[in-house]
Amino acid sequence: MTLTLIAAIAENNALGKDNKMMWHLPDDFKHFKTRTSGHYIIMGRKTFESFPSALPNRTSVIITRQEDYKAPEGCIVVGSLDEAIKVSPKDEEVFVIGGGEIYNQSIDHADKLDLTRVHATFEDADAYFPAIDPTKWEVSSENFHPKDEKHKYDMTFQVYTKR
Template identity: 70%
Template sequence: MITLIAAAAENNALGKDNQLLWHLPDDFKHFKALTSHHTIIMGRKTFESFPKPLPNRKHVIITRQQGYIAPEGCIVVHSLEEALSFVQEEVYVIGGGEIYQQALDIATKIELTRVHHTFEADAFFPEFPLEEWEVVKEVYHDKDEKHQYAFTFQTYIKK
């Protein structure tokens, strides 16, 4: 199973200047709970936005840079197809925008945290045809002292 997992604003904004646009601790916990002990596939810029590799996950990094050196334990590839050749089990595609776009047609599930706000951004989650996807779960989280924005966890399954 190929799952896209992302937090995107109402205008599909993901980030700007390789940074997230919000701080939502419960979304980080959700991401960790879903992706721990699985393979995560990401673009190089997404990987470089982390201070270090995320614990308890196999990292597959897609880059066009020949000779790119990643930390020990990370796999470097040059295409989504090559990345998928390294996994047999459920895999999570975690960004960025270009990698999500490439994986959208072959994904079977989308775990989307919809942040209820719009932001100026330079990376966006791709538009996807809602008639091809079914929402099977939604959990709303209001803004509070730890979360500046309200958001909804949405799980989509391809029809």
């Protein structure tokens, strides 16, 4: 299995506030959909509940401490990151999609980071992506996307691989 953390993060590693993203970047959403469609996606309960419904064409693995948590049909509910990894296919790329606590638990297990770096700083965020240790990770590809009429901020799509 290739375990990939996928996230859009600000310059200060901000992810969001009040269980919502702090920006609207349609091309980042397209990137996320393209990369994760057809795959297992691992997330915390609060991240799952931030979506209007289970994301289509993906298998949602939801981590929660709630023993009687009721998820929609087709979703898998587990109690820990280790369980989430165990129920995921061993011969595929599996994506961790948030939130901050789940990223913190999973970064040391990850093989790859697929990040959209939003070129702005958000001081009032309440969820952050973990610090990326440059002795463990290196950028293997980058693609800059300038701001435009649909995108308020410049962003760079970055893939990090383990050193």
